Amino acid sequence: MLFIWIVAGCSSTRIVSEVQLIHSLGLDIEDQKMKGAAITHVYGKEKTSIELLETKSTNL
Numbered sequence: 001m002l003f004i005w006i007v008a009g010c011s012s013t014r015i016v017s018e019v020q021l022i023h024s025l026g027l028d029i030e031d032q033k034m035k036g037a038a039i040t041h042v043y044g045k046e047k048t049s050i051e052l053l054e055t056k057s058t059n060l
Contacts, residue, residue, distance in 0.1 A: 020040050020041075022040050023040060024038065033058055034057040035055070037055075039053075
């Protein structure tokens with residue numbers, strides 16, 4: 001138990017505003033292609049904006 005407590009305390013710290021986390025993810029089939037979209041937040045000093053990422057794949 002002591003070993004687990006020590007190892008868990010040595011993990012690296014990640015600041016949320018520096019990591020781009022996906023908040024919503026959507027997948028759809030359109031014209032025999034897989035279409036994906038993700039929404040993520042971009043944190044700035046003054047304001048936070050929302051970014052939409054989209055992609056298509058020919059593989060099904």
